[in-house]
Amino acid sequence: MENAALSIRDLTKEYVRGKPVLRGISLDFAGSGFTAIIGPSGTGKSTLIRCINRLVEPTAGSVIFENQDIVALPRRALRLARRQIGMVFQEYNLVERLTVMENLLSGRLGYVAPWKAWLRRFPQSDIDDAFELLDVVGLAGFANQRADSLSGGQRQRVGIARAVMQRPRLLLADEPTSSLDPKTSVEIMTLLRDLGRAKKIPVIVNMHDVELAKRFADRVIGMSGGVVVYDGAPSGLNDTDLKSIYGGEDWLQ
Amino acid sequence: MNVTAPRVAFPPNWRARAAWIALVLYIVYACSLLDFTWARFMVGLDNGARFIGRMLPPNFTRWEILVKGLTESIEIAILASVLGILLSLPIGLFAARNLMPLWVTWPSRILIALCRSFHPVIVAIVFVKALGFGAMSGIAALTVASIGFAGKLFAEAIEEISLKQVEAVRATGAPFMNVITYGVLPQVFGRFLGFSTYQLDSNLRNSTMVGIVGAGGIGGALFAAFQRFDYDFVCAMLLSIILLIFAGEVVANKVRAIFVERTRVDEE
Numbered sequence: 001m002e003n004a005a006l007s008i009r010d011l012t013k014e015y016v017r018g019k020p021v022l023r024g025i026s027l028d029f030a031g032s033g034f035t036a037i038i039g040p041s042g043t044g045k046s047t048l049i050r051c052i053n054r055l056v057e058p059t060a061g062s063v064i065f066e067n068q069d070i071v072a073l074p075r076r077a078l079r080l081a082r083r084q085i086g087m088v089f090q091e092y093n094l095v096e097r098l099t100v101m102e103n104l105l106s107g108r109l110g111y112v113a114p115w116k117a118w119l120r121r122f123p124q125s126d127i128d129d130a131f132e133l134l135d136v137v138g139l140a141g142f143a144n145q146r147a148d149s150l151s152g153g154q155r156q157r158v159g160i161a162r163a164v165m166q167r168p169r170l171l172l173a174d175e176p177t178s179s180l181d182p183k184t185s186v187e188i189m190t191l192l193r194d195l196g197r198a199k200k201i202p203v204i205v206n207m208h209d210v211e212l213a214k215r216f217a218d219r220v221i222g223m224s225g226g227v228v229v230y231d232g233a234p235s236g237l238n239d240t241d242l243k244s245i246y247g248g249e250d251w252l253q
Numbered sequence: 254m255n256v257t258a259p260r261v262a263f264p265p266n267w268r269a270r271a272a273w274i275a276l277v278l279y280i281v282y283a284c285s286l287l288d289f290t291w292a293r294f295m296v297g298l299d300n301g302a303r304f305i306g307r308m309l310p311p312n313f314t315r316w317e318i319l320v321k322g323l324t325e326s327i328e329i330a331i332l333a334s335v336l337g338i339l340l341s342l343p344i345g346l347f348a349a350r351n352l353m354p355l356w357v358t359w360p361s362r363i364l365i366a367l368c369r370s371f372h373p374v375i376v377a378i379v380f381v382k383a384l385g386f387g388a389m390s391g392i393a394a395l396t397v398a399s400i401g402f403a404g405k406l407f408a409e410a411i412e413e414i415s416l417k418q419v420e421a422v423r424a425t426g427a428p429f430m431n432v433i434t435y436g437v438l439p440q441v442f443g444r445f446l447g448f449s450t451y452q453l454d455s456n457l458r459n460s461t462m463v464g465i466v467g468a469g470g471i472g473g474a475l476f477a478a479f480q481r482f483d484y485d486f487v488c489a490m491l492l493s494i495i496l497l498i499f500a501g502e503v504v505a506n507k508v509r510a511i512f513v514e515r516t517r518v519d520e521e
Binding site: 108 | 417418
């Protein structure tokens with residue numbers, strides 16, 4: 001793809017030598033749009049997402065983002081690259097004992113010197129951004145509540161706001177709704193899609209709910225056994241594709 | 254009728270039983286070595302009564318020595334606690350196996366183990382030889398003890414944190430120090446505070462003792478009074494030490510209370 005925002009080439013990951021979880025994945029992502037990666041548990045969706053910002057070290061292959069190969073970056077450069085990539089987690093991964101505001105501002109930690117961060121002296125523009133984002137995600141007035149006092153849906157909103165605080169060029173979400181009820185899941189997906197559109201950045205989301213993927217995604221990638229078995233529009237996803245992704249067919253009845 | 258044996262829900266643990274029996278046997282053997290007789294017990298009671306008789310009433314006439322000893326003990330305890338805890342913070346972090354590579358944790362763990370291996374009084378003897386008599390040696394000795402204790406507990410507290418929270422902070426591209434202050438510290442702060450006040454309490458008690466070997470504090474005067482059979486003065490000092498420890502406890506609770514508001518939900 002010409003001018004891809006993110007290019008994954010021959011990405012392989014083996015946690016145990018000789019047992020690859022990802023088997024040479026190659027994908028390109030445009031500079032915008034909502035991509036859903038679907039597939040059964042244990043098929044490497046999470047590993048794929050985490051290889052993009054190297055929370056998991058790939059075994060081989062390359063991840064080209066903003067004209068540099070993230071896989072080859074030394075520590076410091078990796079840190080600078082990670083500032084451009086927001087990440088939303090399945091279990092929210094908020095710092096439980098910090099306030100909502102502190103959690104949001106921790107999205108700016110890549111830019112703030114340690115002693116200033118320690119003294120909570122963030123630039124006013126960051127603080128204004130944070131309050132604005134709290135309004136956007138529907139948590140106005142929650143700034144000084146501790147993260148561990150929030151419900152699951154509220155926590156994930158904070159998780160998303162923290163990722164967006166980075167002013168990222170790419171937003172990743174690893175099963176962001178798997179711990180949430182169906183109604184909240186839809187709200188969280190809507191938020192992810194709308195924020196991606198508003199900030200004009202690509203959003204890549206792992207999920208295993210096919211209906212949710214079809215409803216929100218501009219593009220669906222189906223994975224099975226560490227390879228991509230479907231890549232296209234959600235409307236093109238038929239029962240044969242779903243069978244090749246999840247295996248079996250009884251569940252489709 | 255079915256004659257098969259009933260199924261056993263809790264199979265007997267023979268090794269545990271053997272260990273209990275071995276413990277009981279050892280206690281019986283160890284007691285037999287003590288040469289404990291009724292006559293000795295009666296003599297001991299008599300000695301004890303005379304000792305307590307000579308302690309009363311407590312003699313506070315030499316209060317200058319007492320106050321000087323106590324203030325020096327407090328000085329030793331506070332300085333050793335502050336210094337020890339400040340040093341324990343990085344050492345404990347370096348010893349945490351979930352955040353640090355093996356080549357960092359091993360030296361830190363060895364250092365902590367060394368600090369823990371000797372009783373503060375033994376360490377104090379070494380420092381008295383090295384630095385001479387006085388509070389300086391006591392501070393050094395209790396600092397070492399604090400590193401051994403607080404360093405180990407800090408490391409263990411850090412090893413129990415949720416790495417998911419750390420991972421999230423790391424994913425934002427935060428530098429190492431920011432990952433520590435935002436991802437790690439909030440998770441352990443409440444427990445660190447508890448360990449620190451406990452360490453202050455412990456140092457306060459130990460600071461009244463290192464004086465016995467000449468490392469400053471009230472212990473020197475206490476030991477001298479014992480040797481001169483000034484039991485009424487000994488009694489005065491013991492009462493003062495009890496007061497000091499109580500006061501220390503109150504201060505420690507106050508310190509905790511100040512932070513409790515922030516960390517109330519911590520003690521799940």
